Amino acid sequence: xxxxxxxxxxxxxxxxxxxxxxxxxxxxxxxxxxxxxxxxxxxxxxxxxxxxxxxxxxxxxxxxxxxxxxxxxxxxxxxxxxxxxxxxxxxxxxxxxxxxxxxxxxxxxxxxxxxxxxxxxxxxxxxxxxxxxxxxxxxxxxxxxxxxxxxxxxxxxxxxxxxxxxxxxxxxxxxxxxxxxxxxxxxxxxxxxxxxxxxxxxxxxxxxxxxxxxxxxxxxxx
Amino acid sequence: xxxxxxxxxxxxxxxxxxxxxxxxxxxxxxxxxxxxxxxxxxxxxxxxxxxxxxxxxxxxxxxxxxxxxxxxxxxxxxxxxxxxxxxxxxxxxxxxxxxxxxxxxxxxxxxxxxxxxxxxxxxxxxxxxxxxxxxxxxxxxxxxxxxxxxxxxxxxxxxxxxxxxxxxxxxxxxxxxxxxxxxxxxxxxxxxxxxxxxxxxxxxxxxxxxxxxxxxxxxxxxxxxxxxxxxxxxxxxxxxxxxxxxxxxxxxxxxxxxxxxxxxxxxxxxxxxxxxxxxxxxxxxxx
Numbered sequence: 001x002x003x004x005x006x007x008x009x010x011x012x013x014x015x016x017x018x019x020x021x022x023x024x025x026x027x028x029x030x031x032x033x034x035x036x037x038x039x040x041x042x043x044x045x046x047x048x049x050x051x052x053x054x055x056x057x058x059x060x061x062x063x064x065x066x067x068x069x070x071x072x073x074x075x076x077x078x079x080x081x082x083x084x085x086x087x088x089x090x091x092x093x094x095x096x097x098x099x100x101x102x103x104x105x106x107x108x109x110x111x112x113x114x115x116x117x118x119x120x121x122x123x124x125x126x127x128x129x130x131x132x133x134x135x136x137x138x139x140x141x142x143x144x145x146x147x148x149x150x151x152x153x154x155x156x157x158x159x160x161x162x163x164x165x166x167x168x169x170x171x172x173x174x175x176x177x178x179x180x181x182x183x184x185x186x187x188x189x190x191x192x193x194x195x196x197x198x199x200x201x202x203x204x205x206x207x208x209x210x211x212x213x214x215x216x217x218x219x220x221x222x
Numbered sequence: 223x224x225x226x227x228x229x230x231x232x233x234x235x236x237x238x239x240x241x242x243x244x245x246x247x248x249x250x251x252x253x254x255x256x257x258x259x260x261x262x263x264x265x266x267x268x269x270x271x272x273x274x275x276x277x278x279x280x281x282x283x284x285x286x287x288x289x290x291x292x293x294x295x296x297x298x299x300x301x302x303x304x305x306x307x308x309x310x311x312x313x314x315x316x317x318x319x320x321x322x323x324x325x326x327x328x329x330x331x332x333x334x335x336x337x338x339x340x341x342x343x344x345x346x347x348x349x350x351x352x353x354x355x356x357x358x359x360x361x362x363x364x365x366x367x368x369x370x371x372x373x374x375x376x377x378x379x380x381x382x383x384x385x386x387x388x389x390x391x392x393x394x395x396x397x398x399x400x401x402x403x404x405x406x407x408x409x410x411x412x413x414x415x416x417x418x419x420x421x422x423x424x425x426x427x428x429x430x431x432x433x434x435x436x437x438x439x440x441x442x443x444x445x446x447x448x449x450x451x452x453x454x455x456x457x458x459x460x461x462x463x464x465x466x467x468x469x470x471x472x473x474x475x476x477x478x479x480x481x482x483x484x485x486x487x488x489x490x491x492x493x494x495x496x497x498x499x500x501x502x503x504x505x506x507x508x509x
Contacts, residue, residue: 051417053509079419089414106420 001027001158001189002048007057009043009213017043019213021057025158025191030184032200033193034218035210041193042086044210045160048191049083050074062157079107082156082188084164088147090135096122096146097131103154114153121149124179126172140167148176152183159183161192165199177203232400233440236489239393240444244485246389248452250382251478257375268345270333273358285356286331292355293333296348298341305332390488397441397489398496401433405500412504422505430497437493441486449474449482 002025009018017040025031035041046052047059050066059066061077069077082103090099097118104114122128125145127138135143144167151159159180165173177199184190194200200207207219270293272285286304293302305313310329318327337343345363352359405412408429415425456473474482 049417051509075416075419075421077419078417081419083417089410091411091414102415103418106415106418106424 001025001029001062002191003058003060004047005058005060007047007054007059009040009047009052010055016055017213018047018054018210021213021215023208023215023217025189027157027189028184028187029189030181030203030205031189031191032203032205032207033191033210034195034200034207037195039210040213041210042162045083045162045191045193048158049081049160050078079103079154080157082151082154082159084144084148084151084159084161086162086166088135088143090143090146090150092135095132095134096127096138096142099135099146100149100153102150107154118149118153121153122146125149125176141169141172144168145172145176148179152179152188155183155186156188159188159190161190161194163194163196164192165194165196170198173199174202232403233436235396236393236400236437236440237444237447239389239396240441240485240489241447242444243386243389243393244445244448244482245451246382246386247481247485248448248474248478250379250386251474251481252472253375253378253382255475255478257372257379266337266339267364268335268337268348269362269364270335270352271360271362272331272333272356273360274328274330275358280357282331282358285358286333288355289333289352289359292348292351293335296343296351298338298343300336300338300341302333302335305334393485393489394492397437397492401437401493401496402500404433405429405497405504409504412501413508416505416508422502425505426498426501429501430494433493433497434490438486438490441489445482445485448485449479452479 002023004021004023007018007021008016010016021044033041033044043052047054048061050061053066062080064073064077091102094102100122101111101114101118104118105111119128119131122131125148127133127142127145127149130138130142133142135146138146144164148161148164151161161180164180165176168176173196180190180192181203192199205219207217209216209218270289272282272289275282275285290302290304293299307329310332313332314329345361349361352361412425412429415428452472452474
């Protein structure tokens, strides 16, 4: 599903943020990415969701080597990835419903077809009564849940989440992890970057730890 | 699309530029109409002046009759008639006023003649025959006057086109600048849609119609202001306020007013194309 071989990453002339990162995410696996702040977790995720090219090394995604993949094929690859951004990145002028439906609109689905699914998903994350609310009127936790719903609504092949439970209470955190697990059971490969030890212990999944830009595997795939 | 920060002032700029472009377009239409009317008004017509006798002893009235009969006997002259004294006084009124003294001036008698369309007429022969029949007659075929008028009209038309082109260029640049500025403010949206796998066409479409509509509305307001000016100018003429002699009326005909709608349409398409090109350029800069 995802293959990194000796990947290095630096921004401009600065120091390497990631060094010789090598790992494999098996299809349908559930993984955690941990590490102190500034260790390079977000950069690693950026490389995975095709926001940045690596400075060196090879990245394979869905069986394709990115170095030899034409840029015109990138949108199709990106549509197979769901991302929960740490800063949510909700579109301020769209309602919660419209934000969640965005990946389906981009994929060319008809609103009449996906309306029910989007409403159901928003109800599942506890926002059934706030379909028309704009992000500015939602709390941090509510925004985070909208961002998670948006990432999973199209049932992506790969789900990448950057601190997805950082702004919600423990109960809602568990509920969201269950959502990820359900999605994982349906075949989605999941990678969650987090500091939350309770979350990591509860899921008992593979844990990869980044320290100073290098990857250390703490617990193997379950 | 959310409304851009500062979009209000950019809309005002687009509206003002559209108004100026529509005014320039209207001016070029008026200049063109004037040139055509001067041309068709004088072409195919000749004027014979019978000056008050100085050299000859032949009375003025007799000379007029003789000249009329020469003209009416000439093949190709469709119509020849003497202007009444009142009509002659009317002609000089814009310059000399309607003073009672004017009627006492030794004004020449004028004969207006029309050449049948498409008929070749030997003006030199007519001139000679007129001289023989009425020694104080002067034939004016308006050639000199007409060629000067044509030159002036062409000059005005090309000047109007030049001004129109400059204002159109400035308007296009303004619309393009406003669109790019607006897009700059929405860079995060472009980036997010790109990140979610939206194709360039999808992202461009999300923006281009927004700017198309904004420029269409602002451009329409500007063009409507210009149209109101021209309608008001027509109204002044209807109210009896006369235009300057020989200069065309400032108002636009209904069919000409229709041309002003091209201004907002052009503005909106410029905005749409700029938005598309800007989005595509922005996307090329993103991985």
